[in-house]
Amino acid sequence: STQYPSPFGKIPALADGDLQVFESGAILMFLADKYGGLDTPEKRAEVNKWIVWANATLDPICFKEDGNGRVLDTGLRGDPPALQVLDGLLEANEFLLGSGEESFSVADVAVGSYLLYVPLFFPDISVAKWPHIQRYMLQLLERPAYQRAFGAGTAEQLQTIVGKKGDSKMFGLF
DSSP states (O other): OOSOSOTTOOSSEEEETTEEEESHHHHHHHHHHHHSOOOSHHHHHHHHHHHHHIIIIIHHHHOEEOTTSOEEEOGGGSOOHHHHHHHHHHTSOSBTTBSSGGGOOHHHHHHHHHHHHHHHHOTTOOOTTSHHHHHHHHHHHHOHHHHHHHOHHHHHHHHHHHTOOOOOOGGGTO
């Protein structure tokens, strides 16, 4: 079909033969189903819960919008409870579904995308208050696929921003 895959004329959108898919979560779920070996409902549920969480919960934390959808700020300037929980979950695992390369999944693509877009738009942000999220983000930036998609220069720039230490205030006073 020559029609744009999104009826709203927005990105992201994907055409695969006659199939047209729009919305990042739906695209990730489709690609994981088609190419990711998610051959049981249980495997699909393990990744889909993170994709839905990223779109429904993490997005509005990462990006504070006005009524017209314009991004005004990020909620990462505060300490949202959901990020405290995520940081705790990442303490024992490299990735959302476990540790080791075989545990990397579209769940990490979904969650990592939102987290890594924040310092692109807000380079003054610090994620050092969540050390396990910070490590996770730095790991994602080192992935060759990320560097191919966004460019090595962007990955290096984000590594500098994400790798920043927290406030240097002595005893939280100065």
